Amino acid sequence: MKKLPKISESEWQVMRVLWKKSPLTANEIVEELAGNTNWKPKTIKTLITRLTNKGAIKFEKEGRLYKYHPAVSKDDCVRMERRSFVRRVYGGISKPMVASFLEDAELSADDIAELKKILDQKAEE
Amino acid sequence: MKKLPKISESEWQVMRVLWKKSPLTANEIVEELAGNTNWKPKTIKTLITRLTNKGAIKFEKEGRLYKYHPAVSKDDCVRMERRSFVRRVYGGISKPMVASFLEDAELSADDIAELKKILDQKAEE
DNA sequence: AACAAAGTATTACATTTGTAATCCAACGTC
DNA sequence: GACGTTGGATTACAAATGTAATACTTTGTT
Structure with missing residues (x-):
């Protein structure tokens, strides 16, 4: 890359x-x-x-x-910005950080279901 | 403010x-x-x-x-950065954005439970 | 062919940022 | 009381950024 x-x-x-x-x-x-x-x-x-x-x-x-x-992939750039942002502001990804995003977010029922599914997967790891 | x-x-x-x-x-x-x-x-x-x-x-x-x-509140500054970041990179808060954070995140079982609780609350709104 | 229109290339310029070094003033030490 | 040390104030300077304007070069038009 x-x-x-x-x-x-x-x-x-x-x-x-x-x-x-x-x-x-x-x-x-x-x-x-x-x-x-x-x-x-x-x-x-x-x-x-x-x-x-x-x-x-x-x-x-x-x-x-x-x-x-x-000439560069959006996903790659987004990932880089996200990491930079998270490091700067939160000092690393953490629950409070995710939670703060969730509080501002507008999510549909489907969105919520899908996010819960991701959390379930993480719980198994 | x-x-x-x-x-x-x-x-x-x-x-x-x-x-x-x-x-x-x-x-x-x-x-x-x-x-x-x-x-x-x-x-x-x-x-x-x-x-x-x-x-x-x-x-x-x-x-x-x-x-x-x-002389300024951390919460306020974090919120401003978050909004700026989200607007710049994702054009607004969305499910894919939250999901992308989750994929990078290291969360404990308790963290996951708590995030799911937040999602449940959002589901009711 | 001369000129206007449209695109690209070059130049402009103040502010912010990263990364310091130097200058000055007060305080403690000999 | 002269002098070094220590901390804040001032100065430095290149690169990046925001925000354009001007210059140059094709190409279409008359």
């Missing part, structure tokens, strides 16, 4: 767009982000360039414009 | 020390961190100064030296 680049807060927004759907042109990314942010298109171009330099995304030329797509 | 300062990755280390035990002198903080980091004492002093400027910690002079203590 290759080494993951560090993705900043703003850059995550761009990555999330591309993980949802790709390849996209720069302008398509701008449009996707239009609702969620107030960034000027040029700002988004900058983020795209930086992500490219970091190796987080790649592109192919399609005629004269570029189609961008992720 | 007052507005919380943004606490950086390194600064969190200092805050965690003070939340665990305070007030402490700068040197006591340095000693507490000695095991976990390779920071020079001067580096830690810088972090303390910045946290003071941000209003995250306060101090009283005790003779010629300062005793530092948190």
Whole structure:
């Protein structure tokens, strides 16, 4: 598994767009982000360039414009962020931490059932 | 509830020390961190100064030296980080997110039981 | 062919962060 | 009372980040 680049807060927004759907042109990314942010298109171009330099995304030329797509796996990046977050804030994964998430979470009955199943599996280990 | 300062990755280390035990002198903080980091004492002093400027910690002079203590609540800061993290990475709290934490977590039987209880409560809401 | 439009590349610039070193002031020691 | 030690204050400086603007280069249009 290759080494993951560090993705900043703003850059995550761009990555999330591309993980949802790709390849996209720069302008398509701008449009996707239009609702969620107030960034000027040029700002988004900058983020795209930086992500490219970091190796987080790649592109192919399609005629004269570029189609961008992720170069790193979302799961891997999420896992890295999660670990970093947990270490920083809780000093490690613990029950109080999971509990705090649960208190904020909006879960369906099915979700709850499934989480309980996971807990049961962990209980057996 | 007052507005919380943004606490950086390194600064969190200092805050965690003070939340665990305070007030402490700068040197006591340095000693507490000695095991976990390779920071020079001067580096830690810088972090303390910045946290003071941000209003995250306060101090009283005790003779010629300062005793530092948190000026913001750990719970509030943790909550803010959690929300920021979740929004950035998952776009909101969801079952897959909680599940991913559970998969990494090391939980005792009691922990598991308690989490299941929380889930049951959520099921009733 | 000249010009406008659209994309990409380059440059900008203040703030924050990581990681310290140096300066200054008070206190204890010889 | 001069001097070293110790702790806080000030200064340092590069990299990352947020947030763009300007420059350059194709390409479509008239």
